[in-house]
Amino acid sequence: MVLGRPVTLRQVVFGLLLVFCLTPWASPPVALALGLVLAQVLGNPFVAQTKKLTAKLLQYSVVGLGFGMNAHAAVAAGKEGVLFTVVSIFGTLILGYFVGRWLGLGRHVVHLISCGTAICGGSAIAAVGPVLRAKDEEISVALGTVFVLNAIALFAFPPIGHALAMTQNQFGLWCAIAIHDTSSVVGAAAAYGDQALQVATTVKLARALWIIPISLGTALLFKQQGVKVKLPYFIVGFILAMLVNTFVPAVRPLAPLLVALAKIGLTVTLFFIGAGLSAAVLKAVGARPFVLGVVLWAVISTASLYVILQAV
Structure with a gap:
């Protein structure tokens, strides 16, 4: 009993693990692993609450990370990732169409x-789903697929980067292109180094802006009328935070604290995501959608890795 309840x-x-995630000993991969273990062994006692908090906490954390960024360096990183972004986005969409047809999805x-x-x-699935007028189960299957692959990437990418002796810049760029969710991108890059984190966050958020044209294109392609496109406003917050940190010297003494809080927020976010990946969620994904997700992820990961190692 606590307070009579x-x-x-x-x-x-759940409470003890959450408190641990607020400490310096926790890292994004550890937090995700703890959430996954909890989900499989005991189950998440606050499924609805963590699901509601995850998106907001991630957005606030991303904005907070902006206070640790320099606008000039971000522009340079963003320019380097533009070509990779355009080619990989349209290449993935085209490949997905043909592989999906082959799988009969x-x-x-x-x-x-x-x-x-x-x-x-x-974030992309949540934005495109309403435009597509997709059913709840279709959105759930898509989310389950990318969340499982996110979890794998968060653990797998840093060791691969070290094994290949990738530079901070190379690894950050690879994360931004080849890992699905912003949370896992930032988590993997943070485990690799501060410069990798800056590059990965900047390129990933620039990539996220493609939600808008892709959503509009989806409405046209699937002949949907009268739908609303959701704008990723937290990206605007990130840009403003970065500009303030770069051009308003009075704010800079607070920057380390804000960035530290943002990293804690990211760690808690990944704990929530892991706690939401129950056996029921994994089972609901099904084999064929998961195969599609794995094929797309394998192609974009290996192709982008090869190009980055050769060209960057």
Whole structure:
């Protein structure tokens, strides 16, 4: 009993793990792993609450990371990632269409998984889903697919980067292109180094702006009328934070604190994401959508890695 209310074992464990994620000993990969273990062993006692908090917490954390960025360096990184972004987005969407047809999947699921892989994971799916007028189960399957692959990428990418002796710039660029969700991109890059984090965050958020034209293109392609396109306003917040940090010297003493809070927010976000990947969610994805997600991810990961190692 706490304050006169009954408390279950999994609620206690959830609370203890959450507190641990607020400490310096926790990192994004560790937080995700703890969430995954909790989801499989005891289950998430606050599914609805964590699902609601995840998107907002991620957005606030990304804005906070902007206070650790320099606008001049960000512009340079953004320019370097433009060509990679354009080629990889349209290449992924086209490949997804043909692989999806080969697997016999519905057009909505194929388009959602392709957009999630091409742009920015769950954010892209959440934006494109209403434009597509996709069913809840179609959106859930697409989200489940990219979240599982996100979890794998967060653990796999840093060791691969070290094994290949990738520079901070190379690794940050690779993360931004080849990992779906912004949370996992930032988490993997943060584990590699501060410069990788800056490059990955800048290029990924520039990539996320493609949500707008892709959503509009989706409405035309699927002949949907009267739909609203959701704008990623948190990207505007990130840009403003970066500009303030660069051009308003009075704010700079606060920047380290804001960035530290943002990194804690990101760690908690990944704990929430892991806690949401229950066995039921994994089972609901199904084999064929997961195969589509794996094929698209494998192609974009290996192709972008090869090009980056050769050209950057």
